[in-house]
Amino acid sequence: MSQAISDYPTTGSALRRASLRLDASWRQVLRAPLVLGLLVVLALQLVLALFLSRGASMAPAATDITLLSFEPEQIATIRIDAGEGDASVTLTRGEAGWVLPELGDFPASGTRIDQLLDSLAALRRPLPVATSAAARTRFRVADDDFERRLTLRGKDGDIRTLIVGDSPGFRRLFARLDGEDAIYDLRLALFDLSAEADDWVSRDQLRLDRERITRVAGPDWTLRRDEAGNWQLQDQVKPPAEAVVGDLLTTLSALSYRGVLGLEEQPAHGLETPLLTLDIELADGSGRRYRIGELEAGEDYALRVGTTGPVYRLAAFDLGGLLDLSLARLAEPAQDGEEKNLPPST
Template identity: 25%
Template sequence: MNRAITLLMIVLIVQVIAAVTLTQSQQHFDTFEANQPLLSATISDADTLRISVADEDTEAAQTEFVLNKNNGSWQIANRDGFPADNAQVQRLIEKLIHLKKSWPVATSAAAAKRFKTDAGNYQKKIVLARGEQTLATLYIGTSPGFKKVHARVEGDSNIYAIEFSTYEASNKANRWLDRSQLTINRDEISQVELPTFTLKRVSDEDENALTISDLKENESIESAQLEQLQQLLSQLAKINFTDVIGKKIANVAVGEPAFGYTVHLKSGQQIRYDFFSISGKKDYQLITSADDYLFTVDAGTVEKLQQSSRDTFISTKIAPVTATNVEQPDTGQTSALMAPENSADIPPSDADSDAGLERQTTKPGNP
């Protein structure tokens, strides 16, 4: 009897403990509301965005990637203030603004380390600030599924599974470059001077009206060659660079350029492009008079431009062969087709002499 009472008491105590635990948990989650913004809307006012990655071995933050907003435009601090792709930065900020809370997957400090959303152990950390004021800090961790990551906001123990891809917050500077920085409007080009030929504009109304200058009468540009020429112009007007090294004043390339060309604009401005081959590196370094930065360009791009020659884009017409334009070889003999000026100057042959003798000895009427 006493044993049964003891067992009942134990069961009752367990139920009470479970009830208290559930009540506390319920009170904790009662403060949580799903589908609420994960971050404060004030991040739209950010003028600084920092992205860092924690090293898996040392758990120490690597060099931060930093974007600063200056006069309404985003710049890459890690590239001496080179212009960033404003649309790309804005897309990331809009993405962060529209992130929603889901039901927390965990809340403990141990879980934060396990899901790599801890302040000392994370896969990525995104910090948005305005001036000296930090607006939000978001820790991005492991992925529970396709296009989802575990995330935690600094100051909140809740860990959420949110829809986000880590590539959207790349910490590599060359992923954020404004690729249009070396783009020229083809309508504004009046002339391009290449090493072996020059392109000149023949019409102000057509962007494709740049053609090879000084074409000879027997030279022309066929349709297939014209298409190749337009492709070349597209490459010359928009250089696809791979990265920015920094200000060219501090990182100037040395030696003679391996290739170069000059673009003349209708405004009178001339832009010079010089490509330098760097020993031990595949890429070329580019210096242009239109920009203060030193660029790197893929070797394939430069070599393709180097291979462009005048003969690639023109066809030569061969004049038809006629008797009037063929020079006769000088053999020292008179052509049989040409009659002599005085036939008396030609001595008679033996056959002609015999025929004349016969005419003289034969009388009319003789057989």
């Protein structure tokens, strides 16, 4: 091209002059504030894209790794300590399921524990939100200042310990693995890591099969189920009030409780002079005696089966109408329109 221009001097000189004019105009355009601003933005975008591309290549190695690295079947013991006070709970996998050793191996809620272990096993290691010692204190995930310390143990010893702190939002908790600096924002709820034994007890230990109940006796009344399946009130000619008997059987078959007060009776339980004693017989010949007392605080009630075993805490709602049950209520006639199996009026 340079050879062609030299061959035609007049034409070459014109092109050089046009090029100089074009270069000058471009230089003026490039000096404009708007163009300079756009160039700066473009440069920043290129730097950011380069940074993100490098980060993306590293991210899978961080976020695809499990945080705690265990299988739920590995766990033999779970210990949860509260950061304030002396509250703590230990859950142990027994031969028949999960139990609470502090409560004489009282059955624990296997469903709730399995859900917790599944949630923990599914946690991924996200990018940390902080790593400094100051952040550990600020987020309450320090060794000596935390909301919960959760330790998972196998048959051969500790597997992992998770230190849990403040919550940045709904069902989110700051947490740190013991021995590591990285602090994470995890999808967990503090209630799922309760350090109170009552939050882990199984709630079905007092439940009965309604159809297996054949006799219920109170202080001055006895109900029996005859061979035809009908209930009779002892020493009474008329059948008992059907609705009252139905409510009684519903309450006894689904009796629940708020927690376990302990393994030994205390004067504060009110069981030495119970408010109510119930004897229950089942179809297989076995039976239970319930003693129900009012707690000293006056808000809830204590129940014990016989003279051994745990003392349960019940609310008035759990007892239904048991405390108001009497011979008069069981024997009261049905109201008009409530009688069943009567011939139609003519």
